[in-house]
């Protein structure tokens with residue numbers, strides 16, 4: 001059968017190419033495998049190491065955000081200028097989402113979970129990417145949350161109530177839990193924020209008694225130490241990662257897109273609940289990681305969302321890592 005098919009293709013495709021393929025001992029690639037999915041990329045995950053810890057950055061797509069009103073304390077013209085300086089659109093920002101999976105000592109830990117099935121239609125690619133990276137949700141033993149905004153927690157529970165990581169323990173910053181689970185705070189919140197409070201209860205309500213709260217400054221898992229980084233939310237947390245001589249700072253939402261907020265650390269995105277406090281936290285952390293030449297990861301930086309911070313005038317610049325084929 002095969003020889004008949006080959007001889008037919010020979011007539012159609014030309015003998016030369018086939019003869020060359022055969023001479024090199026290469027199998028003919030079926031057309032279906034040679035194509036990339038329509039309009040898509042290769043799966044969005046990227047592995048790297050910090051000492052003995054293996055990190056996998058996992059992308060959850062993006063959400064388009066109009067620039068108008070996005071930065072609270074800057075003129076739209078200055079925001080557009082910053083976007084143009086980074087060769088980005090003048091109309092809208094594609095805010096990307098990148099979580100981290102951490103492997104060490106045979107355990108799989110996540111930091112934040114993406115949007116699940118609750119985000120923009122251009123998001124929600126997390127699970128496919130997570131699986132493409134070779135992981136299974138039931139192998140996750142711990143999920144650590146940086147803060148309780150929907151794009152970080154909704155992946156923990158589907159809209160229909162299903163727990164996405166059936167064997168995982170949730171670890172949360174105690175200050176974040178205290179704020180969002182406080183009914184008085186929810187009742188006093190402006191109407192626009194009530195949905196965020198409801199979302200936190202939807203995600204964590206069914207496991208509330210099992211959630212483990214942590215305090216900043218104390219190692220919570222080997223090599224993972226939370227550091228209070230308030231402003232974006234009251235309990236917003238970043239994580240110092242260390243293994244042997246290697247260190248990295250997981251910066252969570254200390255900045256939104258680096259082209260805007262690493263460049264201009266005093267700017268506040270609308271999502272910063274306390275703008276001045278968020279800016280002070282941002283400056284302090286950016287100063288520290290640039291002085292220490294420490295690798296960083298940001299949740300909303302361009303994929304794979306990891307690099308270094310260089311001081312640049314009154315602001316900073318994010319320098320991405322060089323893509324490496326080996327981890």
Ligand SMILES: [Zn+2]
Nearest residue numbers: 149151253299
């Ligand atoms: Zn976020």
